[in-house]
Amino acid sequence: MIRAIAIAALTLLLVFVPYLPAANPPGRFLAQVRIEHGLQTRLWGEDRAERIMERALAMNGALSSASPIPSDSQAPDTGRMKQAAAREMEQVNLRFFGNAYFRAIDALLFLATYRLAALMEWLPVEGFVMLALIADGLITRILRSKEFKPHDPEWFALHTSAFILLVCASIVAFTVPVSIFPSVLAGLPVAGVFFIGRAAASFHRSR
Numbered sequence: 529m530i531r532a533i534a535i536a537a538l539t540l541l542l543v544f545v546p547y548l549p550a551a552n553p554p555g556r557f558l559a560q561v562r563i564e565h566g567l568q569t570r571l572w573g574e575d576r577a578e579r580i581m582e583r584a585l586a587m588n589g590a591l592s593s594a595s596p597i598p599s600d601s602q603a604p605d606t607g608r609m610k611q612a613a614a615r616e617m618e619q620v621n622l623r624f625f626g627n628a629y630f631r632a633i634d635a636l637l638f639l640a641t642y643r644l645a646a647l648m649e650w651l652p653v654e655g656f657v658m659l660a661l662i663a664d665g666l667i668t669r670i671l672r673s674k675e676f677k678p679h680d681p682e683w684f685a686l687h688t689s690a691f692i693l694l695v696c697a698s699i700v701a702f703t704v705p706v707s708i709f710p711s712v713l714a715g716l717p718v719a720g721v722f723f724i725g726r727a728a729a730s731f732h733r734s735r
Contacts, residue, residue: 529685529689530685530688530689530692533689533692533693534689534692537692537693537696538696540696541696541699541700544700545699545700545703548632548636548703548704548705549629549630549632549633549635549636550629550632552632552636552705553628553632554628554631554632554634554635555635556632556635556705557632557635557636557638557639557705558635558638558639559705560639560705560706560707561638561639561642563707564642564643564646564707564708565577565580565581565642567707567709567710568580568646568649568710571710572649576649579649580642580645580646580649581642581645583645583648584638584641584642584644584645584646587641587644587645588637588638588641588642591637591641636703639702639703639705640702640703643702643708643713644702646710646713647713647714647716647717650710650713650714650717651717653714654714654717654718657718657721658717658718658721661718661721661722661724661725662721662724662725662728664725664729665724665725665726665727665728665729666725666728666729668729669728669729669730669731672729680730681730683726683727683730684727684730684731687723687724687726687727687730688723688727690723691720691723691724691727694716694719694720694723695720698716698720
């Protein structure tokens with residue numbers, strides 16, 4: 529069950545995410561960043577919202593090597609090439625990588641990194657809750673073992689599958705140019721840790 533759900537979720541993820549840049553222009557993703565930056569400013573204030581933007585820009589710069597669009601620093605040295613061949617190579621790169629689809633991929637990547645940067649702002653606030661959920665699952669697992677209660681493979685499979693679906697849905701949500709309110713963003717790691725804790729509580733423990 530877990531394997532089938534994981535394969536199905538990953539397949540849908542690999543199909544849906546590359547479709548988004550084809551269905552939306554680059555400006556749609558950048559406009560969504562501006563909208564959500566306004567939401568973060570109203571929630572956290574000017575200073576922390578700027579910190580989120582700076583973190584997103586730093587992350588986007590670090591991930592620029594993953595983009596399919598070559599930057600100037602990654603371009604081959606054409607100093608020794610013949611002028612005609614260099615011009616032809618430049619035109620090929622411009623036609624192939626300069627279209628709207630690849631520009632939309634870059635904009636999608638920036639939207640995803642901005643949302644990840646905003647999510648990281650919540651982690652210190654929610655850290656205690658997430659640790660408590662993990663500890664509760666582990667303690668429940670130990671108590672069940674001491675009381676000779678059988679483990680629950682059905683609940684383990686259910687919570688593990690729910691965690692896999694949540695992770696894949698979160699990745700898709702991070703790339704969709706639709707507003708995600710900060711409260712919804714804050715609930716994602718808590719929900720994920722809850723499913724992990726419940727799966728740990730139902731996992732078999734040898735006595």
